[in-house]
Every structure is written in C-alpha cells, then in structure tokens.
Amino acid sequence: MSKVSGLVRASHPAPAVAVTAIGVGLAVVWGRSPAGIASVGAAVLAGQLSVGWLNDYLDRDRDAASGRTDKPIPNGLIAAKAVLVAYALSGLAVIPLSFLSGVIPGLVHLLAVGSAWAYNLWLKGTVVSVLPYTVAFCAGPAFVVLGVPATPPWWLLTAGALLGSGAHFANALPDLSADLATGIRGLPQRLGPRPSWAATVVLLLAAAAVLNPYAVAASAVILLFGRRHPFQAAILVALLDVVLLILTTP
Numbered sequence: 566m567s568k569v570s571g572l573v574r575a576s577h578p579a580p581a582v583a584v585t586a587i588g589v590g591l592a593v594v595w596g597r598s599p600a601g602i603a604s605v606g607a608a609v610l611a612g613q614l615s616v617g618w619l620n621d622y623l624d625r626d627r628d629a630a631s632g633r634t635d636k637p638i639p640n641g642l643i644a645a646k647a648v649l650v651a652y653a654l655s656g657l658a659v660i661p662l663s664f665l666s667g668v669i670p671g672l673v674h675l676l677a678v679g680s681a682w683a684y685n686l687w688l689k690g691t692v693v694s695v696l697p698y699t700v701a702f703c704a705g706p707a708f709v710v711l712g713v714p715a716t717p718p719w720w721l722l723t724a725g726a727l728l729g730s731g732a733h734f735a736n737a738l739p740d741l742s743a744d745l746a747t748g749i750r751g752l753p754q755r756l757g758p759r760p761s762w763a764a765t766v767v768l769l770l771a772a773a774a775v776l777n778p779y780a781v782a783a784s785a786v787i788l789l790f791g792r793r794h795p796f797q798a799a800i801l802v803a804l805l806d807v808v809l810l811i812l813t814t815p
Contacts, residue, residue: 702729
C-alpha cells in the first residue's frame with residue numbers, strides 16, 4: 566500500500582483531479598455526449614498524471630537537496646524507476662485517449678500535454694517558463710470544444726491562457742527560495758515574490774473577468790484568503806470560473 570500511496574502522491578493528485586474536473590465541466594457546457602465527456606475525462610487525467618510523474622522523477626535530486634520530505638521519491642516511499650515507468654505508461658495512454666475526440670482535437674490535446682512535458686524537461690528554468698502553462702491552458706479548452714465539433718470562442722482561449730499564466734506564478738511562489746538554491750531560474754524566480762504574487766492576482770482576475778464578470782469578486786476573495794497557498798487558490802479560481810460558466814450557460 567505504501568508504494569501505491571507513493572505513486573499517487575508523486576502524480577500531484579490535487580491538480581490532476583482539478584484539471585480533469587475542469588475539462589469534464591467544459592465538455593458538459595459544450596454538449597459533448599456521455600461518451601465524449603468520458604473520453605475527455607480519461608484523456609485529460611492520463612495527461613495530467615504523466616505530467617505529475619515526470620515532474621517528480623526529474624526533480625527527485627533537487628527535492629532531496631531541498632529537504633522536501635513531502636516528496637515520495639526522496640523520502641523512499643516509491644522508487645524513482647517506478648515513477649518513470651508510470652510516466653511512460655500514462656504518456657503512451659494519452660495518445661489514443663486524445664484521438665477518441667478526433668484527429669485535430671487529439672493533436673491539440675497532445676500539444677497541451679507536450680507543452681507541460683517541455684516545461685518539466687527544459688523550460689522550467691528559463692525566462693520563458695510561463696509559456697508552456699499559457700499554451701497548455703489555452704489548448705486544453707480548445708481540445709474539448711473542437712471535439713464537439715465546434716470552433717473554440719476567443720474568450721475561452723483567452724481565459725485559458727490567462728488562467729494558465731497565473732497558475733504558473735502561483736505554483737512557483739511557495740518554492741522560490743528552494744528553486745533558486747538548486748539552480749532553477751524561471752520567470753517567477755527572476756522576478757521575485759512580490760512581482761510574482763502581483764502577476765498571479767492580475768492574471769487570474771483578468772481570466773475571471775473574461776469568463777464571467779460575476780466571478781471577479783469571488784476570485785478576489787479566494788486570492789485574498791489563499792495567499793499562503795497560492796496554487797491551491799489558483800485552482801479554486803479556475804474551478805469557480807467553470808462552475809459559473811456551467812450555471813450561466815443556457
């Protein structure tokens with residue numbers, strides 16, 4: 566059971582489930598069939614699991630150097646090789662699962678997943694570290710809508726890009742010092758805590774405004790009380806946006 570627990574923890578389960586829920590919610594809004602909704606959920610979940618496992622595998626030495634006892638590989642809860650195998654299997658599974666929605670939607674979803682892999686493999690420590698998040702969160706909603714089939718509206722793509730960019734800064738904030746100590750110099754690390762928090766707030770509130778004006782005030786409250794846990798707050802803002810989108814769509 567400890568190995569299963571370690572594998573689950575290494576997958577970054579909270580964001581994986583949250584992003585999958587967002588994808589499923591959008592599939593409901595755009596009228597995908599029950600089979601289409603299920604295929605979206607399976608593809609997004611497989612992609613998110615692969616991203617989480619690749620992240621923990623690649624960061625295992627940095628996590629150990631930073632004393633990250635919450636990470637399952639450095640604390641011995643799961644072997645690095647097992648996490649690598651899990652990444653490979655989920656990465657292979659995401660290909661046919663993505664194409665269940667069609668060729669073009671499938672390619673768009675693979676672009677989203679590939680952007681996240683590129684972040685883990687290389688772009689995380691560069692000045693353009695925000696770019697993979699922007700691309701992935703823009704391509705994700707496009708994948709859902711293209712599978713209807715329909716043309717993704719500009720406001721949905723814009724909101725996705727803004728949410729993804731804000732989520733990047735929010736995700737990096739708690740680990741800025743540890744990242745700098747281990748040689749990670751992405752855009753948030755170069756800007757520092759205050760500018761990165763300001764970017765988080767501006768980008769997430771802008772995304773809320775594009776999606777649903779009613780979400781702006783609620784998002785501001787979430788961010789105000791969630792400053793100690795910025796990435797969790799960002800996920801809550803994204804979920805709120807989707808819920809309001811579902812409730813206000815005829």
